[in-house]
Every structure is written in structure tokens, then in C-alpha cells.
Amino acid sequence: MxxxxxxxxxxxxxxxxxxxxxxxxxxxxxxxxxxxxxxxxxxxxxxxxxxxxxxxxxxxxxxxxxxxxxxxxxxxxxxxxxxxxxxxxxxxRQLTYFWPRVIGGDPPAVIESKLPLLRTVCRSVGREAAQAEPRDLAAEIEWAKAGQIYPEDYAEAVKKIGRTPPVPAEEMVRVYEAYEALRRERHLLDFETIxxxxxxxxxxxxxxxxxxxxxxxxxxxxxxxxxxxxxxxxxxxxxxxxxxxxxxxxxxxxxxxxxxxxxxxxxxxxxxxxxxxxxxxVRDYRSTPQVVALANRVLEVARSPHRLSLVAQRPDGPEPAFTEYADEAAEAAGVARAVRALADRGVPLRETAVLFRVNAQSQAYEQAFAEAGIPYLVRGADRFFERPEVRKAVVLLRGAARSAGAGDDLAPAVHHILSGIGLTPEPPAGGRAREEWESLRALAELAEDLAARGAGLPGFVAELERRAAEQHAPEVEGVTLASLHAAKGLEWDAVFLVGVTEGMLPIVHAKTPEQIEEERRLLYVGVTRARVHLAVSWALVRSPGGRPRRPSRFLDGLTGRPARVRASAPAPRERRTVAATVSCRVCGKTLAAAAEQKLGRCAACPVDYDEALLERLKAWRAAAAKEAKVPSYVVFTDVTLQAIAERAPASEQDLMAITGIGRVKLERYGEAVLAICRAAGDQTEDA
The missing domain is CATH 3.40.50.300 (P-loop containing nucleotide triphosphate hydrolases)
Structure with missing residues (x-):
């Protein structure tokens, strides 16, 4: 060249x-x-x-x-x-190369996490650490070592800058000293020591x-x-x-x-x-002029001498939307509706993100998306190829690749291996199990893509190893839920910035002018993740009757007149019943499990249903999912199809009575499902 x-x-x-x-x-x-x-x-x-x-x-x-x-x-x-x-x-690389020549012997082993050592340390200093506390202690030690603050200088350093340690400073010193002593004793390196x-x-x-x-x-x-x-x-x-x-x-x-x-x-x-x-x-090639203009306005208030005023290079797009909701549940449901509307207009779910200040905010959106049948993935601090379930899967796949025959089909082989460690046809309801399932499903979909190009199992494993070396995680078809910190360096066609209230952004513990300005930069980072569609929202209370909130001060002068969405009279899809009980229609026992509530009966109770109807429903679901380019469970889960087959609904009201089928699913799939059920009924009568 x-x-x-x-x-x-x-x-x-x-x-x-x-x-x-x-x-x-x-x-x-x-x-x-x-x-x-x-x-x-x-x-x-x-x-x-x-x-x-x-x-x-x-x-x-x-x-x-x-x-x-x-x-x-x-x-x-x-x-x-x-x-x-x-x-x-x-x-x-330099340390391991020079260590034998300069120091002698094998270099120390590198630890991936400080947590095991810190749990031992907490016991040795007589501190019964809560489950989350070792992470806080690890983060504090990392901060101190990054700033070249040694244990003997720690207490004075945090006092001088006004930093609040996770435990009293004197106790933090003891933990820090004990951690360093144990690390040296075991001949270990952490990332800072490298x-x-x-x-x-x-x-x-x-x-x-x-x-x-x-x-x-x-x-x-x-x-x-x-x-x-x-x-x-x-x-x-x-x-x-x-x-x-x-x-x-x-x-x-x-x-x-x-x-x-x-x-x-x-x-x-x-x-x-x-x-x-x-x-x-300063020429911005990522975002529309409307998004760029908002990003510039976010920083204008700060009057920083180092502010860069961006100049948009893309064609015009929609104006950013600002929406106020009555409570967090209404905000999550509103965002789910907006995501579905964008998907209907051609914005892929994988090109959509919901960004928030703290990870705890994701729960409301996980629930709202699950109820709306929208696939999602939670992006956390763990890198994809370092997740335990992914590492286990790669080990199993590598072993299988050594004995794979030339004619072995890639996709079925991978599905068989992953099903043994947790990949099921339908995802778990949520939590860590859902995250593990999403990881395994991403590997299965990558295998399907490579199989279409003629790859075999050894080639698939080689591709995984290449991606792991470059931390190039496979794409997952679903909305990304992520904190603003985790979103840095990424971009999407559509971004929803949620929970933008005082106490959350800026976060309640940001007190100094420097801390407040860093929170403002977080909002700037969130805005600049969007290429075309950007929506900013907040809720006036966390839940009905809760303490009032107000929009973030960072939105002053940015919002114009925001749309106000009241949750006091939600659409049927967003109505929630609290502590409602569901009884088994066969034996009358109160049902606790979500799957049993959806079926309307105990899992062990006998029931008659048309197996041919269930098979026709599954065939229809597969075709609908393929057309919409989404996983099958997004259309209806296996449990929902089972409930439909058992009840054979004859009307929209009958269909809506099945837990998990709301107005959105009814409008999207109701007519087709009822037609299948009617056809099955006609065949039964003819017989």
C-alpha cells in the first residue's frame, strides 16, 4: 500500500x-x-x-x-x-520475559480476581464480610494501588481528599496490609502489581x-x-x-x-x-444533527475550557424525546412500547439500548421486556468470554472438536453440547440463570451462522479462540440493558436514557463540584451513544405513594415541554395485579410457580389436550419467529403454547384470560392463534 x-x-x-x-x-x-x-x-x-x-x-x-x-x-x-x-x-509480556533472567525462577501467577484472597483476609483480621463487601474492598485497594498509595499512607490520603472508604479507614489499612502480605506469601500478582x-x-x-x-x-x-x-x-x-x-x-x-x-x-x-x-x-460521523446538538447543550452549561463542540456530518433525524412518567413501572412499560414501535419500523433489537445510572435499575426493564415478549441481554462488568458458563462451554467444545468427524454437522453438535450445561428451548424467567442462558444461546446462534458458511466444529472452536483473544463477543438479538459506565465505547441506532432524576443522575453521593461534573459527563456519554433515535425519561416517584422525585438538574433548558405520560389509567397491557392468587382449575390448590399459574393447573394434575393442536401451534410459532427474525420464545413460550392447547380458546376474551397474553400479543398474534384453534375444533367435530 x-x-x-x-x-x-x-x-x-x-x-x-x-x-x-x-x-x-x-x-x-x-x-x-x-x-x-x-x-x-x-x-x-x-x-x-x-x-x-x-x-x-x-x-x-x-x-x-x-x-x-x-x-x-x-x-x-x-x-x-x-x-x-x-x-x-x-x-x-515484558515481566514474564525478563523475570527468569533478572529475578530468577518462575514469575508469580496472575490472579484474575482479588475476591478469594480478600475473603481469606477478612477472616484473618476478624471481619465477617458481607457477600458484597469484598467487591467494595477490592475496588478500594485497586483505587489505592492505581494512585500509588501504599497501606501506610492510605488513611492520611483518603482524609486529605475527603474520600469515604467502604469500611473505616483504620480497618481498611489492616485489610490492605493483610491482602498485600498474603499475595506476596502465595507468590501472586494482581493487575496493579504487574x-x-x-x-x-x-x-x-x-x-x-x-x-x-x-x-x-x-x-x-x-x-x-x-x-x-x-x-x-x-x-x-x-x-x-x-x-x-x-x-x-x-x-x-x-x-x-x-x-x-x-x-x-x-x-x-x-x-x-x-x-x-x-x-x-470534532466532525461527528456517528449521530444525527439532532443528537449532536443535544450532546453539545449538555456540556455548554459546564463551560469547560476543554469542551469540544461537535459538528454533525450525518443527515437529519428525529428530535430527541423527553418523557415524564408517574412511576418507574409506567416508565419501563412505556419504554417497552417504544422499543416495540421502533422494531416494527425496522430498527433491529440488537441496535437498541436502555441505559441507566446503576445496575439495580435494570430489574424493572427486565420485567417489562419479559412481559412484552421482547428479548434482552444485560451487559455487566463480566467480559463475555470470561463468564463461567462460556469458559465451561468452550472447554467442552474444544474437547469435542478433537474427536469430531469430517461429516459432523456443526449446529446440532453445538446445541447438543450446550444443552448439557443449561441451554434450554425457552429461557428462564430472569436473574443469573437468564444471563447464563443468554450467553449459551449467543454461542449457539454463532454456531448456526458459521454452519451456514460451511464451518465444522474445529473451525468453530478456532473462531471462538480468536474472538476470545480479541474480546469480540457474538451478537445477541435483543435489547441491551446496560449502565452508562458499561456503555462507554459502544453505540446503537436507538438509545433510551432512563431514570434521569435528581439523586440518580447526578447520583446522591456526588457532592463536590468535580463529582457533579463527572455525573454530567456520564449523561453526555449516554447521549452520544445514540446514532439516530434518542429518548430521555424519568419517573416522578419510584412506586405509587412513594417519595416525589424531580427531573435531573442536567435537563434544565434541554427538554422544552416534555411529554407527560400518566400511569393512573394504563392500557390493559400495563395493568398489574398485586398479590393475586391463582388456583388450579383441576384440584383447586393455590398455585405459586409462574409456569403453573400460566397453565392454570398444578404441573402434576392430569389434563386432556389436543396434541395435534399443540404441534400446529409450534409449527406456526416457528414460522412467525423466522419471519420476525426473533427467537421462538419471543412469540410465545412453550408453557404459553401448552396453555393455549389445553384451553383451546374460542374468543379474544378466552385468549386474554391466559396469563402472559396481553393486549400487545393479542393484537399481534391473536387472530392467527384463534384460527388454528377453530380449525382444530372443526376437525374434531368432523371426526
Whole structure:
């Protein structure tokens, strides 16, 4: 590839980044402005023009998936020799290489989680930790180590900055000290220690420094606003007295300060590196002018000197919607209706997201989507390929691939293996079991896609291993439910920002001006996730009779006159009955299980039904699901079909009497289902 080919298709600012082949360079890149495109083309242009050697470039980012995307793009640009890694992956590779030569013996093992050690520590210091507490303790230790705050300095440090520890500071010191002592005793490394020891090896051993700096001469750091002091220490150690460094970031997307990240290194880059080239990317290719205008207005109030005013490049789209609901249940039901309406207009469910401030808010939306028959997935902190059920599945699939015959069909083989560890035809109602089912279902759907291209089981396993290395999770056909923090770096055609109230956004414990502004940036990140459709909503109370709430202060001046939706007279689909009892129609016993309530009888009670009718209903459901391009359970679950076959409804009222069939399902499928039931009845009479 010629250097001129690399520059083709770049806008003027991206081209300026690409041609700034030697550092120091600072790229301030707003949301959706093509920063990854700019920095990959910069690296490719520098290599193809002869300014740098591909093997001498180290591109650093924060997630394995982002590093994988960088490598993929660089390969496409003809520079596969560039190293693109996370801070931890790059440091661990150097540490394990030099440890036997410099320290001697095998390097320590790396722990994936601090929780097992902390549970032991809590017992050793006489603290009976609640189930959630070790996670809080782990997060606090990670914050301290990222800021290079050692146990002996911890109490004074948190007092100085006004930080509230998860336990009293003196007790936190004891836990921190005991954790570090146990980690060393067991010859273990956590992620922070990897960075710290790598920096120490380079600093204290000249031969290590010489070899590392001979290998890597040019550095690129993505998401530089998220760098913490420990990562900055390692980066400075890699650089030495050189300044061939390009950093890329957006101070307006600094939302991880609670982990120790700071945007000061990004905003202060020209001071630290006098004469640095500073380039701003403000052309937004992601979102419509309407979404971009709202994003700009969110930050205008802050009057930050580092604010980037985005300029939309896409055609016009709909105005963002602002909706006020009476309570949270009404808000969730309203969002479910809006999602269904967008899906009917052609917006894929996988291109739709519901974003909230804290994970606890997802429950109302899980329930609303389940009732509306809308598939969803909850995006949490766990990376897909690190989930226990996925790791177990990959191990089983890898074992099966070793003995797979050439003629084995991929999809049936994968379904058979996954069914043994929890993949059922219908999903569980919710909770962790539902999340595990969604993970297994995603693997099964990926197998079906690859089978259509002629892949076998060994090829499928190889694809999984490639995706795991790059954290490229398979797509799931469903609405994404995620926190605003988990949504950073992602984008969807349609985004619903929900629960935007005082006390939630900004969160109630955000007190200082700096904390409030970080909450404002969270809203900005949420807005800029949307490509076309954006809806913002809030509820006046959590539940009827609850304490009143008011919309977030961040919405002042943004909303105009919001639509007000009252839940006092909801449509039949949204009505809820509380503590209603359902009795078995056979024996009269009160039913507790949801499946039994839907059937209207105890699972053990005998009942007669037309098996041929049930088979016809299943065949119809399969065709309806295929046409709508959704899983079968979204149309009707097996339990609902069983209930229909048992009751053979003759009217809409009969159909609505079956638990789980509301107005939406009736309008969508009622006529077809009743026709099938009538035809079955006619055949019975003829017989």
C-alpha cells in the first residue's frame, strides 16, 4: 500500500493526525469523530512512508477488544507487525520475559480476581464480610494501588481528599496490609502489581531498559483521559528521555475517576511536552444533527475550557424525546412500547439500548421486556468470554472438536453440547440463570451462522479462540440493558436514557463540584451513544405513594415541554395485579410457580389436550419467529403454547384470560392463534 492510499478518505483533521508521524502529538477527539480511524491511519502512514518500523510501534489501549480492533484495522492497512495491547497485557509480556533472567525462577501467577484472597483476609483480621463487601474492598485497594498509595499512607490520603472508604479507614489499612502480605506469601500478582513490577524492572535494571527501549521507539495511547498514575508511571518508564508519543482522548468522556483515572495527563499534555502538536477532531460521523446538538447543550452549561463542540456530518433525524412518567413501572412499560414501535419500523433489537445510572435499575426493564415478549441481554462488568458458563462451554467444545468427524454437522453438535450445561428451548424467567442462558444461546446462534458458511466444529472452536483473544463477543438479538459506565465505547441506532432524576443522575453521593461534573459527563456519554433515535425519561416517584422525585438538574433548558405520560389509567397491557392468587382449575390448590399459574393447573394434575393442536401451534410459532427474525420464545413460550392447547380458546376474551397474553400479543398474534384453534375444533367435530 502506498502512503497516499492510506490518506485517501480521511477528513482534513484526520489527515493532519495521520501525517503527524513523529511525536509528541495530542489528539483531542470528540465522540463519534473517528479517532480509531485517525490513529490507525497515522501508524500505517508512518510505516508505509518509512518514518517508523512497524515492529517498533506499541499501541496501548484499555480493553482487550479495543486492542483487537486496532490490530484488525492495522492488518487491513498492511501493517500487521505493530503491537497493539492493553497496558496490562504489554506489561505482563515484558515481566514474564525478563523475570527468569533478572529475578530468577518462575514469575508469580496472575490472579484474575482479588475476591478469594480478600475473603481469606477478612477472616484473618476478624471481619465477617458481607457477600458484597469484598467487591467494595477490592475496588478500594485497586483505587489505592492505581494512585500509588501504599497501606501506610492510605488513611492520611483518603482524609486529605475527603474520600469515604467502604469500611473505616483504620480497618481498611489492616485489610490492605493483610491482602498485600498474603499475595506476596502465595507468590501472586494482581493487575496493579504487574504494572508496578514492570516499571521497577525497567527502572532498576539498565539492560532491561535498553532492550525494551530498543524494541519500542514509538508509542500511541488511546483513551488517554482514562490513564491513572500507575499507568502513567509505566508509560514514562517505557519512554525514558524520548517523546515520540501520540495520545488520543476526550476530556468530556472522563467518567472513571473513582478508579483513579484522571484527564489531567491529557489536558496537560502540551505543558508536559512543550511544542507538542495538538489536533482536534470534532466532525461527528456517528449521530444525527439532532443528537449532536443535544450532546453539545449538555456540556455548554459546564463551560469547560476543554469542551469540544461537535459538528454533525450525518443527515437529519428525529428530535430527541423527553418523557415524564408517574412511576418507574409506567416508565419501563412505556419504554417497552417504544422499543416495540421502533422494531416494527425496522430498527433491529440488537441496535437498541436502555441505559441507566446503576445496575439495580435494570430489574424493572427486565420485567417489562419479559412481559412484552421482547428479548434482552444485560451487559455487566463480566467480559463475555470470561463468564463461567462460556469458559465451561468452550472447554467442552474444544474437547469435542478433537474427536469430531469430517461429516459432523456443526449446529446440532453445538446445541447438543450446550444443552448439557443449561441451554434450554425457552429461557428462564430472569436473574443469573437468564444471563447464563443468554450467553449459551449467543454461542449457539454463532454456531448456526458459521454452519451456514460451511464451518465444522474445529473451525468453530478456532473462531471462538480468536474472538476470545480479541474480546469480540457474538451478537445477541435483543435489547441491551446496560449502565452508562458499561456503555462507554459502544453505540446503537436507538438509545433510551432512563431514570434521569435528581439523586440518580447526578447520583446522591456526588457532592463536590468535580463529582457533579463527572455525573454530567456520564449523561453526555449516554447521549452520544445514540446514532439516530434518542429518548430521555424519568419517573416522578419510584412506586405509587412513594417519595416525589424531580427531573435531573442536567435537563434544565434541554427538554422544552416534555411529554407527560400518566400511569393512573394504563392500557390493559400495563395493568398489574398485586398479590393475586391463582388456583388450579383441576384440584383447586393455590398455585405459586409462574409456569403453573400460566397453565392454570398444578404441573402434576392430569389434563386432556389436543396434541395435534399443540404441534400446529409450534409449527406456526416457528414460522412467525423466522419471519420476525426473533427467537421462538419471543412469540410465545412453550408453557404459553401448552396453555393455549389445553384451553383451546374460542374468543379474544378466552385468549386474554391466559396469563402472559396481553393486549400487545393479542393484537399481534391473536387472530392467527384463534384460527388454528377453530380449525382444530372443526376437525374434531368432523371426526
Amino acid at each position: 502506498e502512503p497516499a492510499d492510506v490518506l485517501a478518505g480521511l477528513d482534513p483533521e484526520q489527515r493532519e493526525v495521520a501525517q503527524a508521524v513523529r511525536g509528541p502529538v495530542c489528539v483531542l477527539a470528540g465522540a463519534g469523530t473517528g479517532k480509531t480511524r485517525a490513529i490507525t491511519h497515522r501508524i500505517a502512514y508512518a510505516v508505509h512512508s518509512g518514518a517508523v518500523e512497524a515492529t517498533g510501534v506499541l499501541a496501548v489501549t484499555f480493553t482487550t477488544r479495543a486492542a483487537g480492533e486496532l490490530r484488525q484495522r492495522l492488518r487491513a492497512l498492511g501493517v500487521p507487525g505493530v503491537q497493539a495491547r492493553t497496558f496490562h497485557a504489554a506489561a505482563l 504494572l508496578e513490577l514492570t516499571a521497577a524492572l525497567i527502572t532498576e535494571h539498565g539492560e532491561v531498559a535498553a532492550q525494551v527501549r530498543q524494541q519500542y521507539r514509538h508509542f500511541v495511547v488511546d483513551e488517554y483521559q482514562d490513564v491513572n498514575p500507575l499507568q502513567k508511571l509505566l508509560l514514562d518508564t517505557w519512554l525514558g528521555d524520548r517523546d515520540d508519543l501520540c495520545v488520543v482522548g476526550d476530556p468530556n468522556q472522563t467518567i472513571y475517576s473513582f478508579t483513579g483515572a484522571t484527564s489531567h495527563y491529557l489536558t496537560g499534555f502540551p505543558v508536559e511536552h512543550p511544542g507538542a502538536t495538538v489536533i482536534k477532531l
